Amino acid sequence: MLYSAAVLAIVVSVMSCSDSDDDRKSLMEELNAIELGKYIDSVPYMSHEPYGPDPTWEIYSFDTSVCKCVTGNSFHIGVKSKSATGNVVFLMSGGGACWPGRESCSETADFMTGWDDGAGNPLNGWSLVHVPYCDGSVHMGDNDADYDGDSAADHFHRGLQTTSAGLSIMRELFPNPPGIFITGCSAGGYGTFIAYLLNRRFFPDSSIYILNDSGPGLSNPDNGMITLVKDAWQYMQFMPSSCSRCGDQVMYLYDWILQRDPMARIGLFSSYYDRVIGGSFLDMADDDFRELLVSTSDEIHSRHPGRFNRFLIEGDTHCVGEVAGGYSYAVGSVTLLEWITQLVNDDADWPDVLE
Numbered sequence: 001m002l003y004s005a006a007v008l009a010i011v012v013s014v015m016s017c018s019d020s021d022d023d024r025k026s027l028m029e030e031l032n033a034i035e036l037g038k039y040i041d042s043v044p045y046m047s048h049e050p051y052g053p054d055p056t057w058e059i060y061s062f063d064t065s066v067c068k069c070v071t072g073n074s075f076h077i078g079v080k081s082k083s084a085t086g087n088v089v090f091l092m093s094g095g096g097a098c099w100p101g102r103e104s105c106s107e108t109a110d111f112m113t114g115w116d117d118g119a120g121n122p123l124n125g126w127s128l129v130h131v132p133y134c135d136g137s138v139h140m141g142d143n144d145a146d147y148d149g150d151s152a153a154d155h156f157h158r159g160l161q162t163t164s165a166g167l168s169i170m171r172e173l174f175p176n177p178p179g180i181f182i183t184g185c186s187a188g189g190y191g192t193f194i195a196y197l198l199n200r201r202f203f204p205d206s207s208i209y210i211l212n213d214s215g216p217g218l219s220n221p222d223n224g225m226i227t228l229v230k231d232a233w234q235y236m237q238f239m240p241s242s243c244s245r246c247g248d249q250v251m252y253l254y255d256w257i258l259q260r261d262p263m264a265r266i267g268l269f270s271s272y273y274d275r276v277i278g279g280s281f282l283d284m285a286d287d288d289f290r291e292l293l294v295s296t297s298d299e300i301h302s303r304h305p306g307r308f309n310r311f312l313i314e315g316d317t318h319c320v321g322e323v324a325g326g327y328s329y330a331v332g333s334v335t336l337l338e339w340i341t342q343l344v345n346d347d348a349d350w351p352d353v354l355e
Contacts, residue, residue, distance in 0.1 A: 020262045024204075027260035030240045031201045039164035040171075040202070043067050045077070051111065056080055057130075059111065060169055067165050069134035070098065070155050075109045077131060077166050079173065084125025087179040088170060090195055092163075093133040094186030094215065094319065097281065098155065099225075099232040100147050105136040106187075122341040123181060127174055131166040131191070135159040138215070139184075139191030141233030157233050160194065167198050181209045181344065185319040186276065189215015193253050194238060200261065209344050210254075210266040214274055214319045217251035218292055220282040251296050258304040267343045268297060269311045269320060269336070272355075276318040286316070294354075301352055309352040311339050331355045 043066050051057040060077040062068075067075045095106030109132035118124070135141060141157030148154055170177075180203060182195045189212040199208060219226040230236055236247060245252040254266050270277070270293060278289030293312070300308045313323070313331065320336065323329045327337040331353045342350035 023260045023262065027200070028204055030242060031197060034197070034201075034238055034240065036160075036198055036201045036238060037164075039161045040168050043161060043165040043168055045165070045169065048079075051078065057111075060165075062165060067161055068156060068158065069107055069109055069162075070105060070136035070157065071107045072156065073108050073134065075132070075134065075162055075165065076111070077129065077169055078111050079130070079169060080128040081173065082125050082127045085127075085179075086174065086177050087123075087126040087181070088174045088177045089123055089126050089128045090166065090170065090180060090182045090199060091128055091130045092139055092182075092184030092188035092191040092195060093131065094184060094188040095133040096136075097138055097187055097190075097229075098136040099228045100145075101228065103147055103155070106134050107136075109134045120337060120341075122337075122344045126179075126181065129166050129170045129174075131163055131195075133187050133191070135162050137229075137233035137235065138187045139163050140194035140235045140238065142237070143232065143234035145232045147232075155232070159191070159233070159235070160238065163191065163194055163198060167195075167202060171202060177203065177206050179207045179209065179344075181211065183211040183213060184215060185213040185321065186215050189213050190217055190250070191215070193217055193250055194235070196253075196257060196264070197238065197240075200257075200264075206263070207346075208261070208264045210264070211340060211343065212266070212268045214270050214277060216268060216270055216277065216293060216297070217253065218249055218277070218282065218289075218296065220284050221248070221292075223283055225282065249292075249296055251300070254308060255300045255303060258300070258307050264307070265343060265346065266308045267311065267340065268308070271313050271315045271317045271323075273314075273316040274318050275316040279316075305352070306348065306350060309339075309343070309350055311336055311353045313355045 045060040046063045048060040057080045062075045098105035137157035137159040139159040141159040143157045144153035145155045239246040243256040272290040273286040329336050
């Protein structure tokens, strides 16, 4: 039997919708099988009050018995509510990471304001949930570790717990956001991986946009670091079982997400020779880091053009805040701000930008 072009178009459309529905069902089934929600209902905040220097923010404080930093300091979440849209920015701070042999890391939950309304900001009117960084495990660990070998825990890698604290408050204040923008710099960029899993698990119908700023989910494959952090942080238990390459490079979780979630879009910003991630964190030679960054992200981009794009620049700067001109930095005719705006607006012409 011969079909008209119109009929064929309808058939293809129905098949695509069916495939998309199956992918989302598979996605949610696998997320439900992971213990992602283990802390969602067990991290009640102790109190909340306006933030003194900027009362447009509220600080939600936690007792250390339910939520604390890596060496036991207190933890809090910042929230800025806006009424212009129902959308939410899930903002994750950066800071140092630690594991046995590298014991110094961010130990206090420093508050960071920002992302205020301004001309041309595509996130104008979006509410914000700010998750400080002080767990030492790039927001995704779940282990009390004994670094000095005296049989007593001395580093509390509670990244899943502190990230869950932010999500728990978000569910209370913003229960049905049409759009969620997950972002963070450095350790906060690494944190976007666990933040996606949690947000999608508890907000199954929201569109999710990810901007990873200089936290590309890479590990040095040659120096044994990956084995140390897996053991110290115990984060692999939260990686989907069908993500067969997540144990090699966490960046491959983005590939797993985009295969299953048609409502996700992901942007990655980095310099080619990031001195903090490539040099200090991963202990890699400049060209080796560049090769790993480009080759791994090339694989994902090639499979998901238009849904995973990069803004990679020359130099060794770390995070957008260090870049000359910041969000006005341009590669060719495309500024970083325009690139992010296209990401959030689902622009079909959103480019992959490699300087």
